[in-house]
Amino acid sequence: MVEVIGIVASVMIVASFFVNGEKTIRAANMVGSVVFIIYGVLIGSFSLIFLNSASIIVNTIKIYKINKERKSNETDENLN
Numbered sequence: 001m002v003e004v005i006g007i008v009a010s011v012m013i014v015a016s017f018f019v020n021g022e023k024t025i026r027a028a029n030m031v032g033s034v035v036f037i038i039y040g041v042l043i044g045s046f047s048l049i050f051l052n053s054a055s056i057i058v059n060t061i062k063i064y065k066i067n068k069e070r071k072s073n074e075t076d077e078n079l080n
Contacts, residue, residue, distance in 0.1 A: 002042045009035035023066050026059040033059070 012032030016025050033052040040048030 002039065005035060005042065006039040009033075009039050023063055026063050030056050030059045 009032050012035055013029060016028035016032055019025055019028055033055045036052040037049055037056075040046070040052065
């Protein structure tokens with residue numbers, strides 16, 4: 001059963017690359033990373049937990065920057 005969680009996480013990460021839009025790709029990748037963290041905890045793999053935690057942090061920062069840039073662009077358009 002534990003191995004199935006790892007397979008599901010792998011499929012989710014790979015599937016994230018088939019969606020359109022950077023924000024959507026990153027959000028989907030984060031979901032896969034959460035499942036990988038669960039899998040890492042179950043098998044006691046610090047490397048899996050660390051890698052996917054770092055991935056979530058990076059993706060969160062990137063999504064924040066995307067949102068901030070979009071808001072800035074909307075504000076600029078409203079001023080013109």
